[in-house]
Amino acid sequence: MTTLGSKTAAPRSVTGWRSAQAKRAIITVLGWSVALVIFFPIFWMILTGFKTETAAIADPTLIFSPTLESYQAVHERSGYARFALNSVAVAFGSTFFALLIAIPCAYAMAFLPTKRTKGTLLWMLSTKMLPSVGVLVPIYLIFRDVGLLDTRTGLIIVYTLMNLPIVVWMLYTFFKDMPKDILEAGRMDGASTLQEVFFLLLPLTLPGIASTGLLSVILSWNEAFWSLNLTTSNAAPLTAYIASFSSPEGLFWAKLSAASTMAIAPILILGWMTQKQMVRGLTFGAVK
Amino acid sequence: MNKTRASGRTVGGLRTLALQAPAVTLLLLWMIVPLGMTLWFSFQYYNLLMPDMTGFAGVENYEYLLTDPALWAAMGNTLLLVGWVLAITVVGGTLLAVLFQQEFAGRGIARVLAISPFFVMPTVSALVWKNMMMHPSNGVLSWLFESVGLPALDWFSALPLTSIVIIVAWQWLPFALLILLTAMQSLDEDQVEAARMDGAGPIAIFFFITLPHLRRAISVVIMIEMIFLLTIFAEIFVTTSGGPGLATTNLAYLIYIRALLDFDVGTASAGGVIAIILANIVAIFLVRMVAKNLED
Numbered sequence: 001m002t003t004l005g006s007k008t009a010a011p012r013s014v015t016g017w018r019s020a021q022a023k024r025a026i027i028t029v030l031g032w033s034v035a036l037v038i039f040f041p042i043f044w045m046i047l048t049g050f051k052t053e054t055a056a057i058a059d060p061t062l063i064f065s066p067t068l069e070s071y072q073a074v075h076e077r078s079g080y081a082r083f084a085l086n087s088v089a090v091a092f093g094s095t096f097f098a099l100l101i102a103i104p105c106a107y108a109m110a111f112l113p114t115k116r117t118k119g120t121l122l123w124m125l126s127t128k129m130l131p132s133v134g135v136l137v138p139i140y141l142i143f144r145d146v147g148l149l150d151t152r153t154g155l156i157i158v159y160t161l162m163n164l165p166i167v168v169w170m171l172y173t174f175f176k177d178m179p180k181d182i183l184e185a186g187r188m189d190g191a192s193t194l195q196e197v198f199f200l201l202l203p204l205t206l207p208g209i210a211s212t213g214l215l216s217v218i219l220s221w222n223e224a225f226w227s228l229n230l231t232t233s234n235a236a237p238l239t240a241y242i243a244s245f246s247s248p249e250g251l252f253w254a255k256l257s258a259a260s261t262m263a264i265a266p267i268l269i270l271g272w273m274t275q276k277q278m279v280r281g282l283t284f285g286a287v288k
Numbered sequence: 289m290n291k292t293r294a295s296g297r298t299v300g301g302l303r304t305l306a307l308q309a310p311a312v313t314l315l316l317l318w319m320i321v322p323l324g325m326t327l328w329f330s331f332q333y334y335n336l337l338m339p340d341m342t343g344f345a346g347v348e349n350y351e352y353l354l355t356d357p358a359l360w361a362a363m364g365n366t367l368l369l370v371g372w373v374l375a376i377t378v379v380g381g382t383l384l385a386v387l388f389q390q391e392f393a394g395r396g397i398a399r400v401l402a403i404s405p406f407f408v409m410p411t412v413s414a415l416v417w418k419n420m421m422m423h424p425s426n427g428v429l430s431w432l433f434e435s436v437g438l439p440a441l442d443w444f445s446a447l448p449l450t451s452i453v454i455i456v457a458w459q460w461l462p463f464a465l466l467i468l469l470t471a472m473q474s475l476d477e478d479q480v481e482a483a484r485m486d487g488a489g490p491i492a493i494f495f496f497i498t499l500p501h502l503r504r505a506i507s508v509v510i511m512i513e514m515i516f517l518l519t520i521f522a523e524i525f526v527t528t529s530g531g532p533g534l535a536t537t538n539l540a541y542l543i544y545i546r547a548l549l550d551f552d553v554g555t556a557s558a559g560g561v562i563a564i565i566l567a568n569i570v571a572i573f574l575v576r577m578v579a580k581n582l583e584d
Contacts, residue, residue: 023393027392029388031390035397038458040428041416044420048420058426098482105310105311108303108307109304112303112307120308122578124315129567129575130564133563134543134567135322137325137326137329137547138322138329141325168311169501199504199571218407242526243526246418246526247582253426260415263409270403270406271403282463282467283505287471
């Protein structure tokens, strides 16, 4: 969390101090109430995961005897691990390839800019504006014809390309922020380009590369348009698995909650850790 | 050293080109190929259920689509969905950013809780809301309504589009908050202090200092949200499947129905072209703004 905050004016008198205290109390209550209301559905889902199916649909209460039976059921009966593995493979696979392709590109744009660099960057941004639903039909047909439907490889390809513009942009803003003097000094000391990249650039920009990678993992993990349309069972990641709970037959709220909690927990934690850098990536550097 | 510097321009240019080539080529393919195919299909007779009927259709697919009441219903729903979610998230996000900018005990944790919904995958948020929150007999909202003497509401049949708006707004409010809170960090505290010394109240400060400061960030939020909201799909897919009737069918869902349920590739592609045109109108403004930012 940032440490920047508003400085409050020095209280002028006791009554001034009192009203400042009252204001502070109101803001504390308000801030926490809003936060808890917004977070409530997630909190309730986590709680419901520890209930029995009967308790899950009973009147809302905080008092119940927690059980792990839903977690057990999700693991044993629905093969949760397979879907989780698909999510991990697809999210990390696509991130790996996106970084591999984007790092040289962003490096060139930041350190060896030409007249066309700006135009290229903006064009990349504009490919991100292409609505996925507009190209659903051709991608589906291509995937059908080359046998990529319902494969991890297919999803990895789509997600790599889907996230590539964001990854290039974010890396570019990080590389751009790097002090040029350090590279210059290294060059003066006789460092070759390779040495420059491996001993100066990579260590210095590792935090930036890491947070770019995390953003890409988060976006791929939560992507639900392509995963719902391009996979059925073999390569279905967690987004598609959770969607299978939408069938109207029977209510399995506790199992839905247990599966959902497991599906979102890792990303929620990653998101909390990288929220500041995410702003950079999500707004293409327009808000820092 | 100096020699390479002198000729560095062309050498650098070549190297730049080579390093950018993979990314640029792949993105170019990713854009041109499907785009070209969508355009091509949109002028063809192409229905997977009627393999005999092929060939150039002229603008027939567009005609068929544009005279289909479902398209106009879907356009209306898309506009309502985007409009309402934008209104809620931008106004709410701005107010919350101001609130979470104030110092209070546990502010860090409260902020983290408030931005959390943004990291929840769409299928999970939609199903948690549909079942545990909005279920007519067992949902938390029904229980709340009944405990204050109101009749329980069957959200998805009585107010289907409103229900979708609530779910989507819940996901995107944290996004607006996150971006605007970041933008707040660069607000000049001295300016606020000076205004306060001159006797400006908190409301005046909000309207004359905070809001103008956030203007740019707010427009970024509006445009990025618009691009994503125009093609909301998963939330509708797992809750209402576009129904009842066409009540929650937006453009994205209509294209999905035409393409993967009706197998009418031609009409679906025409719909795709319309979606691309709509998104591009928004995109032009966003790209312009980012371009301006790139110059500073």
